[in-house]
Amino acid sequence: MRPALFLLLLAALCPGADYFPPPDSQGGWRMPKDAREAKEKAGIDLDRLEAAWTAVQRSNTENGGLLVVSRGWLVMERYFGKARRGANPDMASTGKAVTSIACGIMLAENKARLPEGLDTLVYTKELLPESLPLRDPREAGIRLGHLLCMTSGHNGEGATPSSVVRGTAAPLKPVKGQDVRDVDGSSLRVPLWAAPGEGYSYSSPAPHIASMVLRKVTGKELPDYIDEKLGKPMGWGPWGYCLYRGDVVMNHANGAGSIALRATDAARLGYCLAQDGRWAGRQLIPSDYLRMCREPLKYNPHFPFSLQFEHNHAGQIAGAPRDAYYKTGAGGFCLYVVPSLDLAIYKLGGKDGQWNPDLTRLPQPPDDFGRHYEPLVSPRNGAWENYSIPRVLELVCAATVR
Secondary structure, eight states, X not given: OOHHHHHHHHHHHOTTTTOOOOOGGGTOOOOOSSXXXXXXXXXXXXXXXXXXXXXXXXXXXXXXXXXXXXXXEEEEEEEETTOOTTOOOOOTTHHHHHHHHHHHHHHHHTTTTOTTGGGOBOSSTTTOGGGOSXXXXXXXXXXXXXXXXXXXXXXXXXXXXEEEETTEXXXXXXXOOOOGGGHHHHHHHSOBSSOTTSOBOOOTHHHHHHHHHHHHHHSSOHHHHHIIIIIHHHTOOSOEEOOEETTEEOSSOOTTSOEEOOHHHHHHHHHHHHTTTEETTEEOSOHHHHHHHTSOOTTOSSSSEETTEEEOTTOOSTTSOTTOEEEEETTTEEEEEXXXXXXXXXXXXXXXXXXXXXXXXXXXXXXXXXXXOOOSSOTTTSOOOOOOHHHHHHXXXXXXXX
């Protein structure tokens, strides 16, 4: 097939594949002018999409919003509470996904130094000298893939941590987790509840330790590496990490989360993932790494969680394609990606404290998008309804017209 004909066919099959939005300062996302254009160009039925927005408004969150990008068209952008386009909220554990993506880029760029890739043993003098001497002999078997799939054996955090072994959940004993005054040392001190690979437990120290390895290999702080590899190429506006906690200034960004992106830039990241890691003619993220994010991996045979993303490979979310994958964050944040539908979704949430600009010390502009929408129910006017993260995904997928 001649190259020109192939490109025409690709454009017909993937209508958004040749479009990448400029930064907001240069015009930003294209938006359909009406329902007809949304259906014809973006493949979205706006009337059906209202059900997803209703679900977001009824979710258990003080603040929130919903951005939907289909075929490169921003077909919905709405907010309520403190949420707005120009803000930099604490996205909590949604940031774990960005750490993972950065590690995927690191592996592709350092194949000579890390020839084993995700199989690389990390508790070594070369990669993690802070870990020596080992606190537990089982740490010697921890590979990068274990850290990024939450199967390194690190005890989960919270008041009621749990584990999953081959699909069966069991409680764990509470342990002391991360300390913002020493995020590196406190992460390394979290005990193992199992040997690497023996079970899944959602433990924030694991992805932070992966970010420590990235820091050692690249010689750069996590935010600097992300900005170079993702932020600048995609044209993100001001962004950062929540490094400031009262009188405490964290020495390093937490690889376990608390990235703070503007909403339309989080949508850019999701759109890049939906394009298999491409952006404006460049392969920013290795496509084979993103494929692994949405499939079961040998590092985690226990739970549908691969490289910091939950995935739908087994079809447990009935109303979404099996290539859908997503990452949640405390307070109701979630970034969803459905490559087969050329679809990226960013759901905002958060308690009031997550919208405090003191966390990042980034100047916050006034609302630059228009009026906010009030939630349909709130502690002031009625009981919350618990709309799950997967349900929002199902409702957006139901609005697609292909």
